[in-house]
Amino acid sequence: MKHILLAGATGYLGGYIARELKARGFHLTLIVRSARKLEKSGLSADRVIEGDLRDEATYFDAFDQIDAVISTVGITRQRDGLSYMDVDYGINWMILQNAERHTVKKFIYVSVLHGEALRHLAICDAKERFVDLLRQSSVESTVIRPSGFFSDMGEFFDMAKRGRVYLFGDGSVRANPIHGADLAKLCVDALQLREQTLEAGGPEILSHNTIAKLAFLAADEPVRITHIPDWVRRALLNVLPLVMTKARFGPIAFFLNVMAMQMRAPCYGHKSLEEHFKKMALEHDGSNTGKKAPA
Ligand SMILES: NC(=O)c1ccc[n+]([C@@H]2O[C@H](COP(=O)([O-])OP(=O)(O)OC[C@H]3O[C@@H](n4cnc5c(N)ncnc54)[C@H](OP(=O)(O)O)[C@@H]3O)[C@@H](O)[C@H]2O)c1
Numbered sequence: 045m046k047h048i049l050l051a052g053a054t055g056y057l058g059g060y061i062a063r064e065l066k067a068r069g070f071h072l073t074l075i076v077r078s079a080r081k082l083e084k085s086g087l088s089a090d091r092v093i094e095g096d097l098r099d100e101a102t103y104f105d106a107f108d109q110i111d112a113v114i115s116t117v118g119i120t121r122q123r124d125g126l127s128y129m130d131v132d133y134g135i136n137w138m139i140l141q142n143a144e145r146h147t148v149k150k151f152i153y154v155s156v157l158h159g160e161a162l163r164h165l166a167i168c169d170a171k172e173r174f175v176d177l178l179r180q181s182s183v184e185s186t187v188i189r190p191s192g193f194f195s196d197m198g199e200f201f202d203m204a205k206r207g208r209v210y211l212f213g214d215g216s217v218r219a220n221p222i223h224g225a226d227l228a229k230l231c232v233d234a235l236q237l238r239e240q241t242l243e244a245g246g247p248e249i250l251s252h253n254t255i256a257k258l259a260f261l262a263a264d265e266p267v268r269i270t271h272i273p274d275w276v277r278r279a280l281l282n283v284l285p286l287v288m289t290k291a292r293f294g295p296i297a298f299f300l301n302v303m304a305m306q307m308r309a310p311c312y313g314h315k316s317l318e319e320h321f322k323k324m325a326l327e328h329d330g331s332n333t334g335k336k337a338p339a
Pocket of ligand 1: 051058195
């Protein structure tokens with residue numbers, strides 16, 4: 045497989061995948077909704093197609109010569125008024141239909157760890173409905189199921205910097221979040237693998253208490269953790285949908301669920317969370333003093 049179409053390059057994981065594909069010498073087509081955002085990230089490709097991914101015209105000649113597709117498209121922090129069904133399901137379905145029409149050989153899709161068990165959540169329902177379509181498709185596929193990303197662990201660091209980390213329960217729940225660069229390697233490896241599903245986490249399995257302590261260490265703040273009884277989390281899951289829009293509640297519901305789950309998956313990669321927090325601390329100090337943190 046030589047020529048890869050990547051959807052999602054302007055996002056956290058997609059950016060690392062684009063760099064990994066380039067580093068390994070693949071011919072790369074990116075399909076993005078904002079070429080300006082892509083340019084700002086410093087990424088380039090052999091071909092960049094800009095357009096609304098819900099518009100069939102965007103795909104007009106995008107799949108010419110394409111051997112495989114990788115999609116990380118999904119709603120995380122976007123506030124476009126679109127639903128998970130519009131994006132995580134709908135856009136990926138459009139990409140898949142085009143892949144089928146052009147007899148693409150492989151489709152790599154990024155869902156979430158335990159997505160099938162979390163189908164009662166709107167985000168997982170949309171993602172897993174797409175996985176169902178992928179399973180029925182003529183295109184060979186691998187679904188990547190990552191635990192948390194380092195990009196989301198920043199919340200721990202931000203709380204530590206403010207002097208207190210709040211955790212639900214006793215903080216013993218464990219997870220192995222993964223750095224985007226480490227996960228990107230697996231996503232690119234998957235182009236050659238036969239597995240239908242790959243669960244993936246980072247190299248360290250850590251309790252929430254340990255993650256909080258690492259964040260305090262990097263923030264150079266004394267450890268102050270408040271454990272909120274788990275019934276509060278469960279009550280929030282019942283009350284918040286009554287006072288919030290579905291779009292606002294979606295990511296919160298996901299967060300409140302996974303905070304109480306063991307998000308442990310087979311370990312990949314080398315990047316440590318301690319180093320990631322230290323880098324965040326340098327960037328934080330750099331932005332306060334006007335100096336730039338070393339890369
Ligand atoms: N964060 C985690 O801990 C975690 C864990 C497991 C799985 N995942 C899943 O992994 C995937 C990648 O995550 P990530 O952190 O890389 O997310 P991200 O940084 O938000 O990137 C998502 C990508 O999807 C694109 N996108 C979103 N809405 C779109 C729309 N309406 N039209 C066109 N493109 C759209 C974004 O484009 P723009 O840049 O233009 O917004 C971006 O390129 C997501 O599906 C996420 O749910 C995340």
